[in-house]
Each structure stands twice: as structure tokens, then as C-alpha cells.
Amino acid sequence: MSPVEYSWRMTKCLLCPLEAEIEERPPVLVDFGRFEKEYLIKCKRCGKYRVSDALRFTPVIPQELKQYLSAAARQASEAGSPILLREGNLPGLAAPHRRVSVSQKVEKVLRFIAVKCEHPGVIGFLHDEDFPVADCSGWPEFNQYLEHLDAEQLIMIFRDEQGNRTDGYAPTIKGWQVVEPTLPVDSIPGRCFVAMSFHPSLDSAYEVGIKPAILECGFKPICMKEITTNEGITDRIMSEIRLAQFVVADFTGQRGGVYFEAGFARGLGRDVIWACRKDESELVHFDIKHLGRILWETPEQLREKLADSIRANIIPKR
Numbered sequence: 001m002s003p004v005e006y007s008w009r010m011t012k013c014l015l016c017p018l019e020a021e022i023e024e025r026p027p028v029l030v031d032f033g034r035f036e037k038e039y040l041i042k043c044k045r046c047g048k049y050r051v052s053d054a055l056r057f058t059p060v061i062p063q064e065l066k067q068y069l070s071a072a073a074r075q076a077s078e079a080g081s082p083i084l085l086r087e088g089n090l091p092g093l094a095a096p097h098r099r100v101s102v103s104q105k106v107e108k109v110l111r112f113i114a115v116k117c118e119h120p121g122v123i124g125f126l127h128d129e130d131f132p133v134a135d136c137s138g139w140p141e142f143n144q145y146l147e148h149l150d151a152e153q154l155i156m157i158f159r160d161e162q163g164n165r166t167d168g169y170a171p172t173i174k175g176w177q178v179v180e181p182t183l184p185v186d187s188i189p190g191r192c193f194v195a196m197s198f199h200p201s202l203d204s205a206y207e208v209g210i211k212p213a214i215l216e217c218g219f220k221p222i223c224m225k226e227i228t229t230n231e232g233i234t235d236r237i238m239s240e241i242r243l244a245q246f247v248v249a250d251f252t253g254q255r256g257g258v259y260f261e262a263g264f265a266r267g268l269g270r271d272v273i274w275a276c277r278k279d280e281s282e283l284v285h286f287d288i289k290h291l292g293r294i295l296w297e298t299p300e301q302l303r304e305k306l307a308d309s310i311r312a313n314i315i316p317k318r
Contacts, residue, residue, distance in 0.1 A: 013043040014051060014061055015070040016128070017149065025050070038084065045129040046070045047077025050084040059085060067137065068094035072212065074132035078115070079190075080222040092208035096216040096219070096307060100135040107315075108134035109145040113155055113169050114179045121156060136304065154178060174206050175195040186242060189272070193244035194223040195261035197253030206279075209302030212250060216303075217310040219245070234302055237261060246271040246314050251284055251293075259285060273304065273309050 003222065013020040017199075020043035029315070037053040055061070061069065070083065072093045080170040083093060107124075112133045116124025131142035146169070149155040154175035160167035171179065192214050195200065214221040222240050224233070241247060241261060246269050249262035262272050275294035276284055294309060296302035 003066045010234065011041070013041065015046045015049075015054075015066050016043065017072060018043055018045050020044075020046075030181050036228075039065075040082070043073075044127075045074065045132060047074040047132075049073035049077060050082050052086045055085055055087055057286060060127060061090060065090055065094045068097040068135075071132040071135045072098040075218075076211075076215050078112070079218075080217050080219055081211070081215065081226070085214075088244045089204070092204070092303070093212060095300060096303055097135050105134045105141075106145050106148060106217065109142065110149055110154055110171065110175060111179050111208055113149075113295050114171050114176065117170050120171070120173065120176055122302075123165045123170050125170055129166065149175070186247045188243045189245055190219050191244045193247045193261070193265070194221050194250075194309050195247060195258045195265075196223070196250040197255045197258065198225045199253055202250075202252060203247075204299045205250065205252065205296075205302060207295070209299035210250065210275075210306060212308035213310065214248065216307050217315060219310070219314075238264060239297055240267050241270065242268060244270060246273065247276065248273045250275040250277075250302075252277040252280055254280065254283055254285075260310075267299045271314060273306065273313065275306065 009021055009022060011022040020041050020211050022042075023040045025038040025040055025184070039051050039053070039056050040048060041051060042048050068091060073083055074087075085093070087155060090157075095098070096203040113124050113126070118125070131137075131139050134145065136142040146155070146157065150157050153172055155172050156172055157162050158166045158170075160166055194206070194210055194214070196206065207227070211223070222244060224237060224240070227236070237257075241264055244265070247262060249258055249263040249265075249272055251258055251274070262274070265272050270276075273294065275296065278295045281293070283296055294302065294305045296305060
């Protein structure tokens with residue numbers, strides 16, 4: 001039997017007024033043997049995001065959440081890890097993007113330009129639908145941050161012979177020094193390996209807590225539950241940890257593999273952020289009880305505490 005072929009067609013974006021493309025995806029396992037069809041939507045403003053079958057045909061996204069979900073979707077898309085929108089997870093996905101400080105927005109704009117350029121000497125091109133990458137309400141707000149970065153000599157704004165601004169931007173060397181972290185040997189900037197139990201009861205801890213926090217801070221989450229591979233799973237895990245800039249390890253469920261992965265990361269000199277659900281805090285093995293841990297009770301609380309920890313411990317200080 002030949003594989004089912006899916007094709008793109010035009011639709012309305014669920015998060016903004018723009019036209020978008022949509023593609024039906026193969027059904028995926030949700031929990032306990034239940035499969036659910038998904039759709040992938042591509043929008044110039046919101047990027048790529050996944051949407052459940054139920055939400056696609058019964059659009060119930062509250063208007064007041066759309067701006068923040070657009071930011072969540074675009075930032076996840078830029079990180080190469082499209083989020084999945086379901087009826088039950090919308091407030092949790094929107095929450096990190098409601099209260100973003102001006103300083104954080106400025107940093108996100110600078111990092112976005114740096115990613116576009118990759119290294120000094122390259123010009124990155126922006127367009128007026130890029131504003132969700134920095135949780136902005138629109139291009140006018142985004143543009144204010146561009147002008148501020150220019151005034152602070154952190155970016156160069158390229159102009160034509162008449163002095164009119166073009167679409168080209170690049171960090172200055174001073175700007176690169178702000179965004180460039182000090183990395184462990186052989187790691188890839190921006191990658192975060194997630195070690196945790198894959199029990200279905202912890203799905204929301206990842207989808208609403210850990211993954212959005214990592215994306216919110218400008219990093220790409222690498223979680224084996226989202227990776228399909230024909231390689232030996234242990235070899236792939238060790239390879240991904242070697243490539244990671246840092247690791248988030250959640251010990252809820254007390255899985256031996258999580259302890260192994262966190263210890264392997266520490267042995268390589270990677271920073272590890274430790275977390276555990278509060279009701280299991282006394283079950284954590286004695287040999288790591290002396291280490292500071294994020295204790296959380298809800299996925300939303302995990303997201304907030306983890307984002308704060310990443311900003312304090314991983315993102316380089318200016």
C-alpha cells in the first residue's frame with residue numbers, strides 16, 4: 001500500500017487575520033491508545049504551528065489570547081519546534097507572552113537579528129510581520145526596539161544611497177558580544193536537552209511548562225519524546241546531550257534514565273537545571289538533594305520558575 005500523500009491548501013490563520021497554508025498530518029498517539037489527527041499551519045506572521053482536529057473545525061480561540069498565542073507559535077517555529085494548539089492548553093501557552101518586560105523584548109529583537117545573520121559580516125533581512133518574535137503588539141512597537149538597538153550601537157541598520165532604511169540589519173561586534181554565550185566545547189548554541197519521564201501524566205508538564213519556558217528564553221528544546229529515530233535510543237540521547245548547551249532535568253517519576261542523563265551532562269561540563277514536582281521532593285535520591293531544584297505544583301508554575309532560572313543561570317549577563 002502506498003503512503004498517504006498530503007498537500008498544502010490555503011486557509012485563514014487561526015491566530016491572526018492573514019491568509020495561511022494548511023496541511024493535514026498523519027494521526028498521532030495522544031494517550032492510552034487514542035489517536036488524533038493534526039494539521040500543520042504555515043503563516044507569515046505566526047510561523048508554523050500544529051493544531052488538533054477538534055480545534056481546527058471548532059475554532060474556540062478567545063480573541064484576547066490570539067496575540068499571545070501568535071507570539072508563542074512564531075517563537076516556537078523559529079526554534080524549529082512547532083507548538084500544538086489544543087482546546088485545553090491555550091491559556092497555558094499564552095501565559096508566558098502576556099507579561100514580557102521591555103528589556104526582554106529588546107533582547108529578543110537583538111537575538112532574532114543575530115540568528116538571521118549567523119555570524120558577523122552577514123546581513124539579516126526582516127519584514128513587518130516579524131514582530132511576534134519579540135512579543136510585540138505590532139510593527140510600530142518592534143520598530144522602537146530596532147531604533148533603540150541602533151542608538152545603543154548594538155545593531156547596524158542598512159540604508160540606500162538616499163538614506164532610506166532598507167530591510168537589512170546586523171549586530172555590531174558589541175551586539176554580538178551581548179548575545180554570544182560562553183559555550184562548553186562541542187555544544188551547539190541555543191540547544192537545550194530535556195531529561196524527564198515520558199509518562200502521559202507529565203505531558204502537560206512538558207507542553208505547558210518546560211517547552212514554553214525554554215522557547216520563551218530563546219532556546220530550542222530537544223526532547224526524545226518528540227524525536228523519531230532508527231538509531232539506538234541510548235546512543236542518540238548521549239549524542240544530543242553532547243550537542244546541548246545546557247540540560248533541564250525533571251525528576252518527577254524518579255526514572256533512572258533521568259538521573260543517568262543529568263549525571264552524564266554534568267560529567268561533560270554542561271549546566272543542568274534540576275526540577276521536581278513538589279509532592280515528590282522527598283523522593284529525590286540523596287546524592288542530589290544538596291543541589292538547588294525547582295519545585296513546582298502546576299505546569300504553569302513550572303514554566304515561570306524554569307524561565308526565571310534560565311534567565312538567571314544560562315543567558316549571559318550584559
